[in-house]
Amino acid sequence: MQSSSVAEPVQRNWLIWLAALIVLLGGGFALWRLLSGGGAAPGGPPMGGAVPVTLERLQPTTLRDQASFVGTLDAEAGVVLQPEANGRITRIYVSSGDRVAAGDPIMELSADRSQAELSAALASISAAQSARDNSRSRLQALVAQRIRLEAEVKLQETEFGRTKRLVQAGAQSQQELDEVERDFSAAVASLAAAQEEIEAAQASLGQSEAFLEQSQATAEATREDLLDKTVTAPIAGVVGNIPVALGDYVQPGGTLTTITQNETLELEISVPAEQIGQIQLGMPVELLTFGAEAPVAAGALSFISPQTDAATQTVLAKAQFDNVTGVLQDNQRVDVRVTLSERLGLLVPANAITRLGGQSFVYVAADAPSPPEGQPPVAGPVALLRPVTLGAMQGNNFQILEGLTKDEEIVVTGLLNLQDGVPIAPQADATAP
Structure with missing residues (x-):
């Protein structure tokens, strides 16, 4: 008796599961019949009348076969500003994002030490110039004195010769000859001493001029160092991030900021070697920021490298773009x-595509077929499910390779309420893209 009571619930559960399976199979069959148009009488409207839809007339447009890549933009010119001397930042003339011209001041560094060194160098130049001028004046005086002494030596030499002849003739005494000879020797000695002083003055003048040149060089170097304290823009462009602040102490090699020219940008694309045969110079290129549907800039391929990168097996291609919008x-x-090629063809909006069993379909507006004998005709157009072959996407549209022809009207809204052969009520016509 106990085993019989246990078998009854098991049998009841099995019957419940069998009934549920039959219901599911029946519902699936009904759904299949509904999607295939079996839910309505052939050529007859569904319950509720015609379905309101929006139609679009297909017209030929330009189809583009395109290849997609990822590229990097490179500015036409850009510099990293670095200090050329040590200093503390005392003033910042610009802010990040400012547009500057070449030569505009960017920052100023402390210049107290350099200013003092420049003042000392200028004072040294002044002293060297005075010393040079004194040496030059003394040399000029000594040269003039030498000319006078040379004349004196000639005079004494002439007097000595004349007196000597007179003494030999007995006209003058030996004492007078000795006095003239003494004066002649003194004049020669004075001339020799003057020549030595001239040579010493010339050496002194040379030293003064050398010291002056050294002082001038020191002053010029100090002046250049002082100019290095003011950092200016070497090119026109937009100021980048400024990682330093007032009061920071900077040294050569550090980064103060950057200046970039973004008016013209060069695009670099790494094209896989197996795709290089698809692209050619002059082909149109469109740029899209990540997630955007519409291109933000357009250009053309201007360079294709003749070599393949051995490490990445890619080929470098370039194009230039005017960054008008910034x-x-x-x-x-x-x-x-x-864009690899262009041709005329048909485009269909992505929201007009219906997919059933892995096949793509489009609802086409057409005249209702003749109803079976004994049934009333259907007034107005109906939606016929047409299989199509899709090509690549172009924006929000699919290229149609097969299944549709120009001037046909397709349904672009209200698809959820449609079945094959259902009457439709067009609400508005649209123009194909």
């Missing part, structure tokens, strides 16, 4: 679309 930046990574 939305592009140096070192920015962007999506790139290269």
